[in-house]
Amino acid sequence: MTDPEYIDSFFKKELPAEATRQFEQRIESDPAFAEDAAFYVSAMQTIKEQSTEQKKQRFREIYNESKYHHNNVIRMPQTRWWPKLAVAAVIAFLLVGSYWYLKPVSPSQLATTYLKEELTQLQVEMDNREDSMKTGSRLYNQKEYSASLKVFENLAQSDSSNTEAKEFAGIVSLQMEQYDKALKYFEALENYPGLQINPGKFYKAVTLMKRNHPGDNALAKQLLTEVDRQGLAGKEKAKEWLKKF
Amino acid sequence: MGNANSYYSQADQQIIDNLRQPDGSRRKGEDELFSVYAYFIQEGVRKYKITEEDAFDAYSDSVLAAIEKIANGSFEGRSSLKTWLFQIFQNKCVDLLRKKTTNKNSIHNTVSVGDMLFQLSDGAKSIVQQLVDKADINLLRQRIEALGEKCRELLLLSADGFSDKEIAARQQYKSADVVKTSRLRCLDKLRQLYKQA
Numbered sequence: 001m002t003d004p005e006y007i008d009s010f011f012k013k014e015l016p017a018e019a020t021r022q023f024e025q026r027i028e029s030d031p032a033f034a035e036d037a038a039f040y041v042s043a044m045q046t047i048k049e050q051s052t053e054q055k056k057q058r059f060r061e062i063y064n065e066s067k068y069h070h071n072n073v074i075r076m077p078q079t080r081w082w083p084k085l086a087v088a089a090v091i092a093f094l095l096v097g098s099y100w101y102l103k104p105v106s107p108s109q110l111a112t113t114y115l116k117e118e119l120t121q122l123q124v125e126m127d128n129r130e131d132s133m134k135t136g137s138r139l140y141n142q143k144e145y146s147a148s149l150k151v152f153e154n155l156a157q158s159d160s161s162n163t164e165a166k167e168f169a170g171i172v173s174l175q176m177e178q179y180d181k182a183l184k185y186f187e188a189l190e191n192y193p194g195l196q197i198n199p200g201k202f203y204k205a206v207t208l209m210k211r212n213h214p215g216d217n218a219l220a221k222q223l224l225t226e227v228d229r230q231g232l233a234g235k236e237k238a239k240e241w242l243k244k245f
Numbered sequence: 246m247g248n249a250n251s252y253y254s255q256a257d258q259q260i261i262d263n264l265r266q267p268d269g270s271r272r273k274g275e276d277e278l279f280s281v282y283a284y285f286i287q288e289g290v291r292k293y294k295i296t297e298e299d300a301f302d303a304y305s306d307s308v309l310a311a312i313e314k315i316a317n318g319s320f321e322g323r324s325s326l327k328t329w330l331f332q333i334f335q336n337k338c339v340d341l342l343r344k345k346t347t348n349k350n351s352i353h354n355t356v357s358v359g360d361m362l363f364q365l366s367d368g369a370k371s372i373v374q375q376l377v378d379k380a381d382i383n384l385l386r387q388r389i390e391a392l393g394e395k396c397r398e399l400l401l402l403s404a405d406g407f408s409d410k411e412i413a414a415r416q417q418y419k420s421a422d423v424v425k426t427s428r429l430r431c432l433d434k435l436r437q438l439y440k441q442a
Contacts, residue, residue: 004429011361020364027369034369038376039436041361045377046385047397048404052309059279059305068283118291196339197293233342234294 002033007040107217110241111209119171136168145176156185163192170203179211202227202234221245256281257326264315271316279308282327285334293338303337310337317406388438396431403428 009015010023027034122137136151149172155165170185183204190200205223208216224238224245260281263274285307289300311330314320320329362370362377389397402412409421409428418424 004433005425008425008429008432011364013364024366024369027365027372034372035376038373038380039439040432041373042377042380042382042385043389043432043435043439044400044404045361046382047389047400050386050389051401051405055275055309056305058276059308060301062276062280063283063286063301066280066283068287123288123292197342199294202294231342236294236296 002036004036004040007037010037011040011044105244106212107209107220107241107245108212110244111206114206114237115175115210119175122168122171133164133168136165136172140168140172140175145172148172149176156188163189163195163198166192167199167203170207174203174207174210177210179207182207197233199233201232202238205234205238217245254325260326261315261320261322264312265318275308275312278312278326278330279305282308282330285331289334289338293342295338295341299341300338303341304334307334307337313406385435385439388435391438392431392435396427396434399424399428399431400435 006023010020015023027037120141122140124134124137124141132151132155136148136155139145139148139151149169152165152169152172155162156169159165166185166189170182170189173179173182173185186200186203186207188200189195190198190204192198192200201223205220205227208220208223221242224242226232227234227238228242260274260277263270263277265271266274283304286297286300286304289295289303290297293300295303307330310333311320311326324332362373365373389400392400398416399412402415403409407415409424412418412424412428413421416424418427
């Protein structure tokens with residue numbers, strides 16, 4: 001390397017302004033020097049990436065051991081005295097499991113489970129500022145749906161660009177089984193332009209599945225197919241459900 | 246360092262203090278920060294309808310970005326650690342979804358050099374960028390492995406943002422100058438190994 005200390009000083013921002021200019025000029029006029037500078041950059045970045053990979057590996061181990069990982073279950077001590085019983089239990093479990101897995105589940109049941117598992121709590125940011133979004137979310141989490149809906153509806157009406165208020169108003173309406181209202185909010189969300197993440201179409205499908213009127217399931221299926229094909233928010237769930245429709 | 250701040254708790258303060266230490270406490274701080282808010286991963290799965298694997302990646306990247314900002318002092322502490330980290334995590338999830346929807350997440354075997362090249366003028370930057378793009382990253386990775394433990398550790402710490410003075414204190418070198426000389430020798434050795442191919 002022609003001048004490793006010089007190159008190192010530049011990238012560690014230790015050179016004065018004039019020397020920095022000369023460094024840049026030399027890169028443009030001296031190909032061997034430019035190659036040395038490029039090697040420095042490639043090497044340091046590759047080393048940094050390796051360091052990042054090591055840390056991620058460590059994080060992976062921590063996460064796999066944590067209670068948040070979905071595979072973590074409490075393991076029972078081995079029962080060496082009852083191997084036959086254990087085998088029988090596993091077979092019975094598999095039989096019951098496959099029955100439940102293969103048993104057809106209606107779209108309405110899927111939506112009900114989704115509501116129960118995914119939409120019983122709304123995220124409340126934990127900072128010191130209190131605003132109406134937080135008030136509405138707290139009321140929702142306390143199952144005070146009518147009061148929560150009022151808050152979100154006021155917010156959505158006073159600021160038409162507040163898409164989160166629209167989304168939450170739709171979720172509360174869905175929870176209250178006011179399906180037409182829920183569809184109105186989710187449709188407004190779906191048609192709002194420029195959103196990077198837009199769950200409007202997915203929630204519309206959930207609402208139709210839950211309402212279960214004639215023709216609702218066919219329309220929900222069509223919406224889920226669009227969510228999956230267009231890679232919209234809810235894609236993973238849509239894909240899972242489409243297999244069960 | 247370690248200023249009391251009304252926005253974050255004593256536990257947050259302990260993590261921040263550990264992350265700003267040049268010794269082994271930093272690793273402890275990294276692991277603690279990851280563990281304390283690991284439940285964000287499930288939040289990400291629910292809120293953004295992404296897989297657990299994608300949410301894990303977004304969260305790991307968020308923690309790494311936070312560690313770097315805390316360690317280099319650019320975290321100003323204007324909000325709690327949780328609020329700040331969640332904000333970074335949300336942005337990472339959005340980036341991830343955007344990449345997925347635009348199919349731009351194909352794997353390129355190149356290095357990301359944006360930060361280092363940022364300080365170069367446009368003309369010089371373009372020349373260096375072209376040369377970096379031609380580098381054989383797989384070979385470079387192999388050669389880094391062949392460098393030897395001591396050299397690799399030294400370069401890893403430097404790439405991680407530790408100053409020569411901090412490395413000297415952590416690895417018990419006599420002075421920052423000794424670290425710098427050893428570090429540049431290691432880099433030169435790496436270049437020779439790379440050029441031998």
